[in-house]
Amino acid sequence: MKSFIIVSLVAVVLVLVVLGSGAYNMAATEKHWAVTEKLITWIRENSIKVRAEELEVPALDEESMLGRGFVHYEAMCVECHLAPGKQPTELAQGLYPKAPVFHEREPVTDAEDKLFLSKKYFWVIKHGIKMTAMPAWGVTHGDESIWRITAFIHELHGMTPERYAELVDMHSSQHQYGIHDH
Template sequence: MKLFLYLLLGFFLVMAIAIISGAHNISATEKHWSITEKTIDWIRESLIEVHAKNLTVPQLDDRNVLSNGFKHYHEMCTECHLAPGLEVTEVSMGLYPQPPVFHEQAPVTEQAIRSDTIRKYFWVIKNGLKMTGMPAWGLSHDDQSMWSMAAFVVKLHGMSAAEYENLVRTTEADHSHHHGHDEHSHHHDHSH
């Protein structure tokens, strides 16, 4: 017990010296040691796995669900996570740790891995991650929207710039069609 207390006291003494002397730099431009970064990544991935493993993935193959996920991703996530054909942004460049760029990851084809990945993405989207810049979207979005985003992010793996641009055009055309229809309906209502 005495040895443990001496080690603990020694640890706090070293930490105090590092803080007072400025030896540890908390700047986002100063990267962690490789071993520190690997340890943090392992801890983060392990904790996400533990928290997400018992979630039940709802039915997500509906075209409207994925379209909804795309819309949310395009509006909220591209500044940090980018999109196919999108250049690095000032925000994504300045974040440390760097946020994952999903379209650069290998496509997920096996159903069990796909479901596991969606569960983990959902948990992160809903709860955010401390000290990464990832917000907890669960404070402002319902579960259905977040499941849609998680499913879309998995679809984003390996997506080409042309495929993503096609989604942008389709969404803009749908929005334009609905907006025009709403105006027509509104106009029609006033004519009676």
């Protein structure tokens, strides 16, 4: 047992020396080491799962909810998460890790998977994610607004450029910063 403790302490010290030496490149133009990527992903996914598990998901399929969710998404999310038919922005291209591109995902049809994904989306939108450029929109938006964005993101899965353009035409100029439908 004593040997294990000594070896563990030496390993921790070596890791700290390597990391403190600047050997790990923090530039967004360089990918994480594979082990770092796996560790960060594992920590992030488990953290979100634990915190989102107890959320109560409201009905997300009401048309007014989707329209208002679109308005928020178009104003606050497109720069990083993109939209059907739009080219990647300079901001999106410079992010690491890259933000999820929701319209490229297949629609979720399994009710249990959709429920979990709703909780995950809501939690991430509300609280943000450290060191990813994902802001905590819960600081400026109430839960109702965040659930609307969540509802729209589900609709975004597999959405065509034509459908997105229709939504732009229907809802243009409706989002105002500082005025939120809580």
